[in-house]
Amino acid sequence: MRLLEYEAKKILSTYSVPIPYGVIIEVNDLQANITVPVVLKSQVPTGRRGKAGGVIIVREPSDLQPTIAILFGRTIHGFTPQKLLAEELIDIKREFYFSLIINRETSQIELLANTNGGIEVEERDSEAFFRHSVDPRSFETLSDELADCLDISDKAFLLQDIIVNTYHCFINNDCLLLEINPLILTTDGTLVAGDAKITLDDAALFRHPEWHFNETPEGNNFVMLDPNGTIATIANGAGLAMATVDAVADAGFTPANFLDIGGNATPQKIMDCFRRIDTLPHVTAIVINIFGGIVRCDDVAQAILDARETFPNLPPLHVRLVGNRADRAKQLLANANIPLHSTLTDALETLS
Template identity: 50%
Template sequence: MKLLEYEAKHLLKTAHIPVPMSRLIKLGDTLPTPLVLKSQVPTGGRGKAGGIIMIDKPEDLQPAIDKLLKLEIKGFTPKTLLAEEKLNIKKELYLSILIDRWSAGIKIFAHKNGGVEVEENTGFTSWSIEKKSQAEAIGQQLADYYELPGQTFALQDLTENFYDCFVKNDATLIEINPLILTEEENLVAGDCKMTLDDAASFRHVWNFEEKPAEVNFVTINPEGNTATIANGAGLAMATVDAAYQAGLKPTNFLDIGGGANEATLLKAFERIVKYKNLQAIIINIFAGITRADEVAKAVVAAKKQINNLPPLFIRLAGTNYEAAEKILTENNVALLPNLESALHAAKEVIHD
């Protein structure tokens, strides 16, 4: 079974492999720009066929949606499109894992050059992998091969999660092309092809429907005193780590993902306030596909609808920040300039 890109990326994200913030869209949807619009068809070559469009201006979005929904690529016409954040690309790499028919084992393949011209590449490097414990060494060798010594730990984690994703989903192929190194020095799966073994379907309940933002919710310490809300797994983890370093006791990890709106954020607040020792909520959002004004609306709604809502310490930046600032100011909700000041202010209200 060949998966569509958004389905494959859902499984990557579940395996803790970084993917861009994204959401499925259809004709009539409105989204903040810039973004990347991608046709969702079960075939390669979408870039060369015009199935991927960069959108920089809001007025270009609807014509692009209309165009892609009608564009046939190798006999396939999409039923849906994927909108993703536009990454700041420093380097494009190639990485895949597959069942090697010659050795009847699992192999990882890599190339220093990824992207639309990958089929022109020669000289791929490969490693056999039989168990998860080999991932650390292969990740080290990948860092050496890619000439990215600063990404050694990230590539070791990626290799381990890549192997896990492959085995747990009974895949026969997972191809990340490109594996993007961003200007911010993050490794992100820019695109993904994935094929699952139909014969193993009895072992799985594959569900590829879009999940609401609040599903990326993990309780860390139910006795903690400070809840955290952020967007993007990296920022969410960094927020939890910063809270620990500030001497707070985080209750949870919450990545609201991309495309979160007032309703999904309000549900997240309702879930958070169930922690019995909660005394503060840290909100750390860098808005992109999730807009800052939607976050602001959710904050205002939460303050009006949730009686036991503890003090909020909010840092916002990014898309529609000015609109968010106006909404919060009009409702007497303070914004803080950075995460450090939010943590400091939260610590002032915490009592043992």
């Protein structure tokens, strides 16, 4: 379950992570109490909103209402906002990238950071990222190392607060991803979460009766594994999805994501998966590994065909579909000249 920015920031603020002052604008809400200058942000569950025109700075009062109308009418990567976030304009000295993820190989929470934040961070060399497992027994040492890496040694104590508070947020909320991009160093020397992205584990819903977010669990689970990964994966069932990611890695490739479409995925939900993958900048191929039980293979096949029409730059597809209505799926894909592989091994062998 991927939270909208304002939802992620609300959680972070409860863990004493500094965020800009902001208010939510609903559709048709006049919001006469908003003062300029202000940053208006489209609240949609996708990245790269700035490049797509979903983030606009308004400096003149006369531009406020027209800009609100523009943003509510602007579709971002297939999503149309129902809410906008209006935030104070921050005086920025530097921007960093900061995130916590689960390292599946070490079964540890890992901190990733970069000396530069913002919309181009996915395109940077993975070697340029600071990576370190998070050990609650050594928060101070980790904050000192990160401060040195980011060249803000005098802010190590502030970084320690960020690390400690986000770690507890990550644990207590069953997070799969917690990303602050950018983490802003302001001109007055404070650290503020300029933007935030949180993905929660749908399987933990029973532990969190307080969860009432815009996006409820929809039967698919998308987790970014490596922003520079070259192979995207789609599978159904957590076990099969993990096995698919492992197989891609064992074949010598870098998996970009983990994606479990669930057992009752509809064509619309499958299309949403392709929409998310289409935003990954370095993906050169998509491996699709589906065992049709409740999921109908022909629904997946039709979604694949629809995705190729919707996203003309979609990378090559390497598809394995077996089970429920697989024969129909094979016919649909064959008519579109998309080969269907009988095993995952066969699909991976066609990767280049």
